[in-house]
Amino acid sequence: MDGNYIIGEDKQFIAGTYSRFPVVFKEGRGCRLYDYEGKEYLDCGSGIAVDIFGVNDEEWKAAVIGQLEKVQHTSNLYYTEPQARLAKLLCEKTGAKKVFFGNSGAEANECAIKAARKYGEINYGKNRKEIITLKDSFHGRTLATLAATGQDEFHKYYDPFPAGFVYAEANIGSVNDCVNENTCAIMIECIQGESGVNPLDVAFVKHVEKLCRERDILFICDEVQTGNGRTGYLYAYQAYGVQPDIVTTAKGLGGGLPIGACMLFDKCRDIFTYGDHGSTFGGNPVVCAGAYSILSRIDEKLLEKVKSNGAYFAEELKKISGVEQVTGMGLMIGIKTKKTAAEIAKQCIEKGLLVLTAHSKVRLLPPLTISKEEIDFALKILNEVISG
Ligand SMILES: *Cc1c(COP(=O)(O)O)cnc(C)c1O
Numbered sequence: 290m291d292g293n294y295i296i297g298e299d300k301q302f303i304a305g306t307y308s309r310f311p312v313v314f315k316e317g318r319g320c321r322l323y324d325y326e327g328k329e330y331l332d333c334g335s336g337i338a339v340d341i342f343g344v345n346d347e348e349w350k351a352a353v354i355g356q357l358e359k360v361q362h363t364s365n366l367y368y369t370e371p372q373a374r375l376a377k378l379l380c381e382k383t384g385a386k387k388v389f390f391g392n393s394g395a396e397a398n399e400c401a402i403k404a405a406r407k408y409g410e411i412n413y414g415k416n417r418k419e420i421i422t423l424k425d426s427f428h429g430r431t432l433a434t435l436a437a438t439g440q441d442e443f444h445k446y447y448d449p450f451p452a453g454f455v456y457a458e459a460n461i462g463s464v465n466d467c468v469n470e471n472t473c474a475i476m477i478e479c480i481q482g483e484s485g486v487n488p489l490d491v492a493f494v495k496h497v498e499k500l501c502r503e504r505d506i507l508f509i510c511d512e513v514q515t516g517n518g519r520t521g522y523l524y525a526y527q528a529y530g531v532q533p534d535i536v537t538t539a540k541g542l543g544g545g546l547p548i549g550a551c552m553l554f555d556k557c558r559d560i561f562t563y564g565d566h567g568s569t570f571g572g573n574p575v576v577c578a579g580a581y582s583i584l585s586r587i588d589e590k591l592l593e594k595v596k597s598n599g600a601y602f603a604e605e606l607k608k609i610s611g612v613e614q615v616t617g618m619g620l621m622i623g624i625k626t627k628k629t630a631a632e633i634a635k636q637c638i639e640k641g642l643l644v645l646t647a648h649s650k651v652r653l654l655p656p657l658t659i660s661k662e663e664i665d666f667a668l669k670i671l672n673e674v675i676s677g
Contacts, residue, residue, distance in 0.1 A: 292325035310638055319343040320656050320663050322643070330638070333655040333667050334645045338482075338514050338621075341541040341583065343656040349544045349582045356578035363574065365567060371577035378584055379552060382523060385536065386558035389551045390572035394513030394539035395429025397549030401476065401535045402433055404553060404560045405507045406453075409473025412505070418453045420509075421467045421475045425459075427483035428476065428511055437476060440484065459489050461496045468500060474507040474535075475500070479525040482514035485648045486616050486623025491529055498531040507557060509535040513549075514621070517541035518587040518657050521596035521619030528618065541657075544583040546576040587657075595619045595657050598664060602653070605668050611675040622653040626675050633674050642670040 292313040299309075312330075314322045320343050322330045335341060342349060356371060363369055376388040389400045402420060409417030420437065422428065428437040435443050436450035444450065455472075457464040464475065475497050480488045501508035508531070515525035516538035522528045524536060534556045539549040549571075553560060570576075599619040606615045606624055614625035626633060630646040637644050645652040655667070 290325065295325070310635070312638065317344040319345070320659050328641065330641050330643050331663055331666055331670075332643045333653045333659075334643045335541075335654050335656050336545065337645065338519055338540040338654040339543070340545055341517060341519070341657045342544060342586070343658055344545070346544065348586070349579050352582035353546070353575055353579040356575045359574075361573075361575050362570070364569060365572065369572070369574040369577070371574040371581060372572040375572075375577040375581045375584065378581060379550060382584070383536065383552060384532075385552035385554050387553045387561075389553070389561065389566060390577070391549040391551070391568050392547045392570050392573075393429070393549045394511075394537065395431045395434045395549070396568065396571070397513065397537035397539050397551045398428045398434045398437065398476075398511060399431060400549075400551035400566060401474075401509050401511075401537050402437065403566055404535060404551065404557050405474035405476075405509065407560055407565070408507055408557050409471075413470075413473075416471050417473045419455055419469070419471045419473060420453060421455050421457050421464060421472060423459050423477055423481070423489075424456050425481055425484040425487070426456075426476075426478055426511075427481070428478075429513075459493055461493060464493075464497060464500065468504065468506070472504070472506050474509050476509040476511060478511045478513075478515060479529055480515050480520065480618060480621060482621065482652070483647055485650045486621060486652055488616065488618060489529075494526075494529045494531055498533075501534070507534040509533060509537070511537050513537060513539045514654075515618075517584070518592055518595055519619060519621050519654065520617075521592050521599055523587060523592065525618065542583060543576055543580050546579050548573075548576045548580050591657060598659065598661065601661070602664050602668070605664075606671065609668075609672050609675050616650075620653070620655055620657055620659070623647060624651040624653070624671075624675075625649070626651060628675065633671075636674040636677075637670055640670045640674065642667055644671075 295313045422437045424439040426439045428434040433451045436454045439456035457467040510526045510533040512524045536552040603615045616623040630651045
């Protein structure tokens with residue numbers, strides 16, 4: 290089997306929603322991946338912030354295989370040990386009171402939207418259903434989360450969308466203008482990932498929190514991309530010194546298997562009752578056993594390493610000629626360059642480095658375990674490509 294054969298089959302049989310790079314990965318270890326021709330690549334994308342301990346991680350594999358050898362699925366009609374254990378660990382680490390598990394970031398956000406609307410209705414009546422999100426946000430690909438996404442290009446073809454989303458600019462005046470008696474929640478990403486790794490202002494995020502407290506509006510942080518150690522904090526809201534009422538996460542939590550979590554804090558801890566929401570696969574025991582292995586290893590030592598390696602990576606990037614701006618936090622890095630991001634990503638891959646793009650920027654989301662030597666290797670290639 291060679292790579293080109295697989296690419297041909299894929300093009301013939303897979304729905305054409307993805308513009309893929311012409312590479313087929315066969316295997317890997319840590320931050321290194323190998324294609325069918327045996328070419329080595331350094332991974333600075335982690336499968337979009339997913340493989341936070343790299344690929345082929347022994348501890349995660351042992352947890353997953355251990356559970357696979359017991360039972361792979363039971364449905365949510367019954368209790369399972371891995372699901373309860375993972376929910377307890379998430380609550381212990383964050384102060385959340387209850388967790389709902391789905392299978393993706395979009396599903397975690399759907400759950401948050403449902404929780405906010407139920408909270409609005411039971412406390413303030415039928416009309417309190419509006420959710421404020423931000424321009425340039427990204428919250429997922431289901432119809433409701435596309436509606437929540439504040440970018441026009443995501444709103445073609447698929448209308449009518451669920452109503453009730455209002456888009457504010459990421460500034461105090463704009464969000465104040467959007468709030469009214471029908472607002473049930475404000476949902477933000479502390480660092481907007483998909484639209485270019487743009488961190489929100491601390492003062493703005495603190496204002497959103499205050500506004501929510503004053504008016505009993507639920508404050509939702511979408512930590513699908515920023516969560517699980519990516520920024521050098523377990524969740525990015527912790528860097529902002531705020532306390533959300535709902536936190537959603539996914540991507541890195543599963544270590545490569547699909548999971549989404551909606552964490553409910555004090556105010557809405559008991560918002561859901563039997564029959565309010567559900568999922569066949571959500572909280573699957575194999576996935577939860579793997580996620581427990583991931584979450585339990587995101588400790589202070591790893592977070593400190595993410596902070597220092599991220600700072601080093603960003604500082605060195607700023608020295609490259611052709612780099613106009615470096616944004617982000619920890620190992621979530623956006624690079625504004627003179628050349629187009631697409632061109633840089635293509636040239637990097639030819640030289641054996643995997644990077645992502647985010648609108649007009651190059652986006653780096655390497656495994657959290659990336660070493661200093663690996664960062665230096667990435668910098669060398671980025672330097673050649675960006676300044677060349
Ligand atoms: C990726 C992402 C999502 C969607 O997650 P899926 O698992 O693809 O559904 C939602 N919000 C943010 C901030 C994301 O980065």
